[in-house]
Structure formats: C-alpha cells, structure tokens
Amino acid sequence: MSLTVLVADDSKLSRRSAIRALPPELDTTVMEAANGKEAIETLSGNAVQLVLLDLTMPEIDGVGVLEYLSEQPSSPDVIVISADFQPEKQRIVMSLGAKRFLRKPLDKEELAMTLFELGYL
Numbered sequence: 001m002s003l004t005v006l007v008a009d010d011s012k013l014s015r016r017s018a019i020r021a022l023p024p025e026l027d028t029t030v031m032e033a034a035n036g037k038e039a040i041e042t043l044s045g046n047a048v049q050l051v052l053l054d055l056t057m058p059e060i061d062g063v064g065v066l067e068y069l070s071e072q073p074s075s076p077d078v079i080v081i082s083a084d085f086q087p088e089k090q091r092i093v094m095s096l097g098a099k100r101f102l103r104k105p106l107d108k109e110e111l112a113m114t115l116f117e118l119g120y121l
Helices: 012-021 036-045 062-070 087-095 108-117
Strands: 003-008 028-033 050-053 077-082 100-103
Touching (some): 003 012, 012 028, 028 036, 036 050, 036 062, 050 062, 062 077, 062 087, 077 087
Parallel strands (some): 003 028, 077 100
16 A cells, blocks of 8 residues: 655755655655645645655745644644754644654655654555
8 A cells, every 4th residue: 555645845855855765665655845835735635644844944834734734633644854953843843743853864764764663664
C-alpha cells in the first residue's frame, strides 16, 4: 500500500531534498506545497498520511498548518523539518501534534530512523 506524503516547504530545493531523503523501500506517493495555504488546501482535499513540514513559509506558516490540523477530526503524522531550532518553537510544534522536529539540512538516516520509530518502515 502506498503512503501519501505531503512535502510542504517554500524552497523548491528543500522540497526536492526532502523527497530524495525518503527511503527507497518506502512506497510513496508524494505531493508538494510551496506554502502553508497550499498545504492546507492539499490536506483538505486528499488522504495524506504523512507531512514533512517547514515552519517558515509565506501566507500561512508551519505553525498555522499545525493549528489547522489540530482542529481536524483526524490528521496525518507531521514531521517538522526546520532550520529554526529554537526550544520554544520545538515546544509549540510538539504541543500542536507534531511527531518529531528534525533539523535542516535533513539527514537521510535520521529521517529513516524517525520513519521506523513511527511505524512506516
């Protein structure tokens, strides 16, 4: 069964990097969003199981996306991937339901371990 993953980041380079970091043994369908508004639109119209989410994006930031998801009856797992590694930001995103907070640039092995811990591998 294919896992639908949404990669939401305003940097096309970062989105490509995150997609390349997904383990090859993971059968994925990947969707992309260039900002928080696009992410919410994608999430509201598609069955997404996993979100790789940047925090700093235009229109609606990653915290806004997490706030939207926290109001939904069911929501995908969210892994925040950000260069903004402030402890307060980490606390906020985890309180809003993020499963993990990973540092940019994304490390393939760290992502694989996180996916294993969350039961995807």
